[in-house]
Each structure stands twice: as C-alpha cells, then as structure tokens.
Amino acid sequence: MLGEYRITGRGASDIAASVEAGVGSGALAPGTLLPPMRELAARLGVNPNTVAAAYRTLRERGVIETDGRRGSRVRPRPSSAPRDALRTEVPAGVRDLTDGNPDVALLPPLDGALAAAARTSARRPTLYGQDPVAPELARLARAGLDADGVPDGPVALASGALDAIERVLAAHLRPGDAVAVEDPGWGSVLDLAPALGLRVLPVAVDDDGPRTDALARALAAGARALVVTARAQNPTGAAVSAERAAELRGLLADRPEVLVIEDDHGHGFVDLPLHPLGGVTRHWALVRSTAKAYGPDLRLAVLTGDAVTLDRVRGRQRLGPGWVSRLLQYAVVELWSSGAVDREAVARSYGERRGALVAALRERGVAAHGRSGMNVWVPVADETGAVTRLLGAGWAVAAGARFRVESGPGVRLTVSQLRPADVAELADAVAAAVRPGASGVRYD
Numbered sequence: 001m002l003g004e005y006r007i008t009g010r011g012a013s014d015i016a017a018s019v020e021a022g023v024g025s026g027a028l029a030p031g032t033l034l035p036p037m038r039e040l041a042a043r044l045g046v047n048p049n050t051v052a053a054a055y056r057t058l059r060e061r062g063v064i065e066t067d068g069r070r071g072s073r074v075r076p077r078p079s080s081a082p083r084d085a086l087r088t089e090v091p092a093g094v095r096d097l098t099d100g101n102p103d104v105a106l107l108p109p110l111d112g113a114l115a116a117a118a119r120t121s122a123r124r125p126t127l128y129g130q131d132p133v134a135p136e137l138a139r140l141a142r143a144g145l146d147a148d149g150v151p152d153g154p155v156a157l158a159s160g161a162l163d164a165i166e167r168v169l170a171a172h173l174r175p176g177d178a179v180a181v182e183d184p185g186w187g188s189v190l191d192l193a194p195a196l197g198l199r200v201l202p203v204a205v206d207d208d209g210p211r212t213d214a215l216a217r218a219l220a221a222g223a224r225a226l227v228v229t230a231r232a233q234n235p236t237g238a239a240v241s242a243e244r245a246a247e248l249r250g251l252l253a254d255r256p257e258v259l260v261i262e263d264d265h266g267h268g269f270v271d272l273p274l275h276p277l278g279g280v281t282r283h284w285a286l287v288r289s290t291a292k293a294y295g296p297d298l299r300l301a302v303l304t305g306d307a308v309t310l311d312r313v314r315g316r317q318r319l320g321p322g323w324v325s326r327l328l329q330y331a332v333v334e335l336w337s338s339g340a341v342d343r344e345a346v347a348r349s350y351g352e353r354r355g356a357l358v359a360a361l362r363e364r365g366v367a368a369h370g371r372s373g374m375n376v377w378v379p380v381a382d383e384t385g386a387v388t389r390l391l392g393a394g395w396a397v398a399a400g401a402r403f404r405v406e407s408g409p410g411v412r413l414t415v416s417q418l419r420p421a422d423v424a425e426l427a428d429a430v431a432a433a434v435r436p437g438a439s440g441v442r443y444d
Contacts, residue, residue: 179227181201237376298331
C-alpha cells in the first residue's frame with residue numbers, strides 16, 4: 001500500500017501535509033492506495049474524523065481521489081509535462097508545421113495601437129478601484145457578441161482563452177468533478193482539467209463539432225461541464241454547424257445543471273458563422289481571445305456568460321491580478337475601431353491554404369479534415385512512423401498524441417506558414433508517409 005513511507009501527524013493539516021510531502025518526493029507514487037481512514041486513525045492515535053478531514057483537504061487540493069469502497073488513491077500527475085514532451089524537435093532545414101502559430105504577415109502592427117493606448121492612459125490614468133473593463137472595450141465587445149447571437153450577459157476579461165476557461169471551471173467545479181472535453185481537442189485544455197483535479201470525459205468530434213451521441217454518453221457518465229470549440233477547432237478544424245448546435249442545445253436543455261464553456265478563439269480570422277450554445281443551461285460562458293487574429297502576445301480574452309458565473313470570475317480575479325492591463329484594453333479598442341485586421345481577407349488566406357492542402361491530400365487518397373481555422377488533421381495508422389518519415393522528407397508535423405484521449409492516431413499540420421507552391425510537395429510527402437485512416441469524417 002504505502003511501502004516504507006509513513007504518514008505522520010496529529011492534526012488534519014499535519015496529516016494532509018505529510019501525504020503531500022510523500023507525493024511531492026515521489027515516495028507515494030500516482031495510484032498508491034492510502035490506508036482506510038479508521039486504520040490510519042488507529043495507527044496515528046487520532047479520531048477518525050481527523051483523518052477524514054485530512055483526506056477531504058487532499059481531495060479538494062487534487063492530491064488524492066476517492067472511489068467509494070475502493071478507497072482513496074494518489075491522483076495521477078497532471079498530464080501537462082507528458083504532452084509538452086511530445087513536441088517534435090525541428091532540425092535545421094526542416095519546414096515547421098507544428099507550432100499552431102498564426103501567419104505573422106497577417107497580424108497587424110501594434111506600435112500605433114500601443115501608442116494610442118499610451119495617449120489614452122495619459123489622459124485617463126488607471127487607478128485602483130476602477131471598473132476592470134474599460135467602458136469602450138465593453139461596448140465594442142458586447143456589440144460583436146450581439147451581432148453573433150450570443151445571449152445577453154456581462155463582459156469580463158482574462159489573460160487569454162486558457163486563463164478564462166480555467167477561471168470559469170474553477171468558479172463552479174471542484175476536484176473530482178468530471179468535465180466533457182473534445183477528443184481530439186486542444187492539448188492545453190486536456191492538460192488543464194487534470195491539473196485542476198478534474199476528470200476528463202472525452203467527447204468524439206467530427207467536422208461539425210462534438211458528436212451528439214458522444215456528448216450524451218459523457219453527460220450520462222456524470223459530466224458537470226462541457227468545453228467546446230465553436231470554430232477553428234484545434235487540431236481538427238471542426239466548426240459547430242447550425243444543425244449540430246440545435247442537436248447539442250436540445251441535449252443540454254435536459255441537463256440545466258451542466259456548465260457550458262464555448263471557446264470562440266476563431267473570432268476574427270474565421271468566416272464561418274457562430275452558432276452559440278450558451279444560455280440553454282443555467283451557467284455558461286463564451287470566450288473570445290485576440291491571440292490568433294491580433295497576435296499571441298496580446299494577452300487579452302473577452303468572456304461573457306450568466307451573471308452568477310461572471311460575478312464569481314470577476315470576484316476571484318480581484319483577489320489575484322485584479323484586472324487585465326488597461327493599456328492592453330485601450331490597444332484592443334484601437335485595433336478594433338480602426339479595422340486593423342481585414343477579417344475577410346485573413347479568413348480567405350487561411351481558407352485557401354487549408355482547402356488546397358485538404359484537396360491535394362484527398363486527390364492522393366489521404367483522408368484529411370480542416371473545415372475552418374489554420375490546421376489540417378490527418379488520421380493515420382502509425383502516428384510515430386508518419387511523424388518520423390515526414391521529418392526525413394523535410395516536414396515537421398505535430399504528433400496527434402498531444403491532442404488525444406481515446407480517439408485514433410493522427411497528425412496535425414498548421415498551414416499558416418504554407419505557400420501555395422509548397423502544397424503539392426507537402427501532399428506528396430504526407431501520402432508517402434502515412435497509411436490513410438478511416439475515410440469518413442469521424443476521428444475516433
């Protein structure tokens with residue numbers, strides 16, 4: 001059970017600290033079964049309620065998990081390190097299609113916007129106690145949300161989409177709760193959930209977004225939240241269609257207690273319409289990051305949702321960073337107001353590259369998916385072999401294991417650095433490197 005490690009302590013906090021010390025040192029490995037509460041209490045000479053309180057603290061911190069009569073075990077370590085380790089090292093002279101970054105040539109220059117922000121700040125210095133969201137940014141953000149049919153709600157800000165998703169999850173869920181996540185899906189969310197002590201329930205996706213049958217199974221298994229990408233899904237390029245949105249809303253209507261989080265990071269560089277799911281359950285949030293359309297270093301994401309969720313997010317934010325820099329807010333206002341990004345032109349540029357690659361691959365008998373955004377997903381039979389062979393051919397692609405839980409193997413190709421003249425050469429290399437997976441639009 002514990003091997004040679006001995007849990008010590010007389011109070012609940014001391015006992016919990018002893019277990020955490022064992023986990024941190026590696027003496028208590030992931031999966032280690034802890035003693036039953038009464039047994040440990042007798043060994044330490046304390047009341048069983050003291051051990052129960054210690055175990056409860058450890059569960060809340062995400063250190064252990066309890067499964068009824070099977071007892072309490074040390075939780076698996078968060079998966080962030082293993083997923084980061086799956087990144088492909090790109091040798092010199094190899095074209096890099098792995099990083100998921102936007103095309104720098106399509107990003108607006110920030111010097112003018114930052115200078116305008118500095119001038120605004122000089123006229124109206126930001127001081128403690130002010131509203132965390134600049135009024136002009138709130139108006140512009142809300143107008144854009146209204147235009148896309150997003151239900152009415154207050155506006156808050158976070159330092160990027162992942163920061164917003166984490167804050168919303170933490171506002172409602174506790175360690176041990178289950179969250180339904182797209183599979184394949186954004187690796188950072190797949191890492192974040194276990195880091196928060198949450199259980200991941202994978203939901204298979206196709207070109208139209210999360211499959212209704214897969215979500216139904218996750219909800220039946222106890223999912224308390226759903227994280228879904230509205231458009232430009234990473235890694236598959238899926239986008240929630242009107243028909244799929246109607247199906248998902250119908251399913252969620254019977255589960256009003258489920259928290260729904262929509263990541264609309266494609267806003268600003270995708271031309272497909274948004275079909276929001278928010279508002280069908282009691283608690284929901286929609287997040288829009290500026291990263292892909294305006295630059296990854298512009299760490300600002302807008303979120304809206306129901307009043308309770310936004311109040312919790314903003315309240316907790318006040319106890320941490322307080323607010324997102326008003327300088328960044330004023331810069332975004334300038335970028336939005338001046339039309340610094342031609343959204344149709346940017347969407348068309350990514351769409352032409354993505355569409356050309358998908359078509360070229362299909363001409364060569366390779367199933368490929370990429371309905372929106374800047375990524376193309378190729379199901380393969382041998383993921384490691386495909387990545388290795390493509391490296392040998394001069395192309396670095398992202399291994400699908402970074403994005404998967406239960407779905408089948410694949411590789412992700414980011415097209416943002418792809419030139420039209422490269423499409424045929426890349427398609428030939430992919431066709432030679434992979435054995436095509438299933439030809440349909442399912443990724444599992």
